[in-house]
Amino acid sequence: MAFDGFVMRITAGKIEEHINGLNLRNIYLEDKVLYFSFDAGDLKISLNPNFAHISFTEHIVKEPEKQTFVDFLRSRIRGAKVSKFSSIGYDRTVVLELKKTDEIGQKHEYKLYIDIMGKHSNVILVENGVILDAYKRIETRFRNINPGEKFVLFASNKMNIEEVTADSLSVALEHFPKQKAISEFIYSTIQGFSRLTAEELLFRADLDDMALSQISDEHLNALLEAIASIRRELSENQLYVYYENDMPIDISVFRLHKYTDFKRCENPVECVNEYFEFVEKKDKLTQKKNQLLSIVNSKIEAYEKLIDSIEKEVEECKNAEKYRKFGELLKAYSYQIGHGLEEVTLTDWETNEEVRIPLEKHLSAIENSVKYFKMYNKLKKKLEGLSERKEILERELSYLRQLQNTIENAETLDDLLDIEEEMVEGELIKKHKGKKNTKVVTHSEPRRYTFNGFTIFVGRNNRQNDELVRKASEHDLWLHVQGMPGAHVVVKTNGKPIDDETLQYAAKLAAYYSKGKYSTKVPVDYTQVKYVKKPRGFKPGLVLYSNFKTLFVTPTE
Template identity: 30%
Template sequence: MAFDGITVHSLVHEFNENLIDGRITKIAQPEKDELLLTIKNEKETYRLVISVNPSLPLIYLTDVNKQSPINAPMFCMLLRKHINNGRILKIEQPDMERVVVFYIEHRNELGDLCVKKLIVELMGKHSNIIFTTDDDIIVDSIKHVTPVMSSVRIVMPNQQYFIPKTSDKLNPLTVSKDEFIKKIKSSKGILYKAIYSSFTGISPVISQEICNLSGIDSNMPISEISDDFLIHLYNIYSNMMEDIKSNKFDPVIYYKNSEPVEFNSFGLSIYEDSINMKLSTINEVILKFYAEKDKYSRIRQKSATLRHIVDTNLNKDRKKYDLQLRQLKDTEKADKFKVYGELLTSYSFNVEDGAKSFTTTNFYTGDEITIPLDEHKSAIENANKYFDKYNKLKRTKAALDEIIKETKESIDYLENISTYIDLATSEDDLTAIREELITSRYINKHVKDKRAKIKSKPLHYISSDGYDIYVGKNNLQNEEVTFKIANTNDWWFHAKNMPGSHVIVKLKNDNKEMPDRVFEEAGAIAAFYSKAKGQSSVEIDYTKRKHLKKVAASKPGFVIYHTNYSLVANPDISNLTLVE
């Protein structure tokens, strides 16, 4: 994801539609690197957030107000003195840079009209908010850059403002065909890197999009690209730039496994297989994208402890399981030792004293067989030794069969838990999983937070035909939807042979046969809430609830069934309604 020059261009377009002629009625600085401007334009009030946080510089309109510090910082006081009640004349983006310039008209101390500039630079760790005169003399900035800090540009009061040209990038909106081809040909390395390294405001994602639309391998070395290919590439590039200049935008967010992974001002063919959401403005896209991204980040942070517990136990169980399987393989020798014992007992009179081996015919197979012997023991004593080994391995196999079954059940259970941690979308979901791990004794009981209250409930969807569909988000909820919410004739769905949620479709009172579409949608939900949610197709088992059985003393959520049907589902549930 990139807050690139194209995103800034589309934002500036929207700002011009909403903020021109608006008056700045309030200026606040909630954070040391953030401004909040309240702007009234006709009957509308807008709040403009300008954040130059090095890790995530952003500019957007919001409805949310923020608490300001009691004592305003000096930069905030300076802006209030100069541009409070100022009128926004125009908003520009110079040369497709990640820079937004607000031209603000205000009255000076003598009452004369004058113009100042509020310049927002959204350039990663170099991001800044700079306040200048109309002729670009810096009045002040939210971050000072001294000569010690930078030899390229000083950002201090009374210095001349300019955008540093640290590379020879060209403006993508004004470059000609000849300039484009010459610039690419003079580059080194591979094609898509050459594009974003040659033109301002172009991100790696847009570079790959241009290559994809051109049908040219984005990783092709520049040295191997012909002039004809470059002309074709320019035509595709030029069409995109014309749409940008004409402000033809179609803002969109792309998702992977329900998590936002990319956004852009227009559709991207490189993400055509991803689930997407189109919104009316890039400002809405930015608000939604970063809010959802932040939610997922917080959930990941809070789930780290649970994930560590699950992964640690999973690794232990997998090592145990591998060792147990090797031990089980060793017990396959038991029958051989039994045969050795029987042959030595039957032919003991043929075994010479002090012999180290005995060769005879295996009366079970008719093949010749050689039996190793302890020369210090008699034939019968050697036979008894082999019978002892046989009985020991037989007992070991019987014990291992049960232990291996338990270990495999534990692995399956923990893999289920791991999947539910991945599917968690709220702190309540994590609390429910934690309670389950305490119940299953993977977390010590004294660690339990007595104040924690489980608010998480099974998910409730409404199918396109109005059927209620319930989904468990953890093993305890799986048992709830399957054995409490579901009736005997309701339909049950689950991803085949993999961790996932129990999905129940409630029949309507008329008990008519369900439409095929309901089966498809329930299958899609079962696929989405499973370990395979990132795949394009997932095999789903489904059956009547009455065919499910809960095994005594088994882990929560574990059921068996012997009667079922199967379908293949695409884990796309974007068209389904989730009941809050």
């Protein structure tokens, strides 16, 4: 876990420097995040289990939520002065201590306990050791967090890293199951450690993650030396941010040798904000992507079932020709067929085959012939209707699969908001009436690449795909994967011929931003924009094209 007890402690220390002695102006809640507003900025308490943490930031709450606990906090601690903000050892609990004199002159000393523990994260307001209220009222076998109950700290029997000695470590080892791994022993008995930081401790001690039963005195000494090196780094009050592909992937208070790309921060709070801003954006992106994909996938499944049902009906309609033949044979041989028969066998003059025809015995041969012609006409008309309907449904399905691909390839929240707007207009998502949309939607721009002097655009969504074609010159080059959903790619030629290397590069982009992203030898069609047409009534992103050639490429990032 990135936000372990070590990061918690150093962050709390830096936040106290900002808020100690200040008065609390207000409290807000937005998307599982509490903001305690001060003149110097905002104490941020994220209770989202995916990225629970504390920090200090300057934040404007755009859509504050109404919540009973927030209202209660405002009534009790708004205007209170901060007397202390500190962590409890290296555990993931901090305490905000506040003093306030109420309207009738009575003095209060409140303690706000903040547990940052994933899905168990909570904020609890306490006075004189008694719980006044909590963000989450819960009762477990360890704690009863309800108003009126005596407050009990989250039980922790772990050692403080600053107090670890050879003797205390030996005692702890005696009481821990010998079949367990050293890493589990570390994060289970010493405050602040997570699985990842326990691995770092073993790396520094040059130890494999063996069972405790295999530990020798030499191993124990190496472990103590590694703990001492970590203690030295903890005293420096610095923080590291680690990167992969220029994106922050972890933070720690001491150096983690697992990562090679990192920076050392003089201001831990800034690094905590940098890391969690990225994590939050990524989480929101994932949530929105899953939400939109769920709607589109559900529609795709429904359309596939409808088309499957139509195909079964089409198979039934194929009997139409058989009924026409029955009618023709009965009409031609009517003079030979007696009344009251249940069936008759006649020779088909076209094939010389014998054809057995069921009859309604109360009808004459001509009347049976008329009946079969009616059945033929009915099925023929039904088949025409089914074919038209199937064509419409297949076009809708093609659009939905194209939409699915644009959602899967979306890289930012703005990309997804553009797609969501398209889905609202296409009535795939119902727009809530009566609720004014106060959000300013920033429309994303197409992806833009430069290669060998040519500018290449790749659509991020169906609207952009259409716009790229509409705004392109007729001699610009248009590319799209063959027979599968994908982005439209336009190479701006400015009247110049495109070299093979640029053509290959543009084709690889088209393949990468398509359903063929993880395939090899993906077929990509290309033609001039003047041969790309969008018929009236076609859904966004769908076009017809001609005069094309095909390349086979393997997509690369």
